Amino acid sequence: MDWLFIVKPADTAPDGGARARDRMLELAETAPRREWCLSRWRRMGPGDRLWIYFAAPLREIAAVAEIEDEPYEVAAGQRQPWRFTAKLDAAATRRLHRDPVPLHALSNRHPQGVTRVKDDDLGLLLDHAGWGRRAGRT
Template sequence: MRDWLYIVDPTEPSPDGQRLTKDRVLKQAETEPRQRWWLSRPRHMVPGDRIWIYFATPVKEVAAVAEVEGPPYGVAGDTKFPFRFPALLNFPATRALHQNPVPLATLSNRHAQGVTFVKANDIGLLLSHAGL
């Protein structure tokens, strides 16, 4: 299993046209936990991997977590984000992170861009905040 830092910009619309704020993702975790996430290029994600969702502007904090349910696959018609993957938001862990987010400044990778691996020395902090 791998842990990924998945970056979302709440000021920009997602491929479905909606903005992904911390509050919206928390609500999705409760009511529609199975989501399709997007990528600009393929990653070697496999079922069981975790994505730690980092909300960039303006909050700069990790405030949600999901488990990858399937590998990335290509989609037609989206040149900016031509790949998708299914993941299940963990409601209890996302609620815990929403209440006690992990500020980017406390992570080893303080200049996260794109989708990248979580550094090994940061996993304990994320798990602790998520109650996992």
């Protein structure tokens, strides 16, 4: 499965998010294995892809990672009690960094939380990542 993971970089970056996108590329190249947080459990698993959407103000998908494990709960009662590990794909993230997918190009123009990528949008994401449509999952 393919998932859209929303990052709100404007909350922490005074440059409006460009630095967050650059930082994600740097991480893909230097420390690609990351722990990601969720507010609630999702039916994701090893081999699923995580498309990283920078929500404000860029509104574009500019990175991708492969999920390595199922979400696990670390502590109930926290704002984001679920964690999973995913490895950023350096080559695909580099391509997406150069040629991001703008939100307006997707059929889901109002994503909320972590959501599945719509089938209609997957081909466009794969093309921008340099994988072409043959890398899609059935």
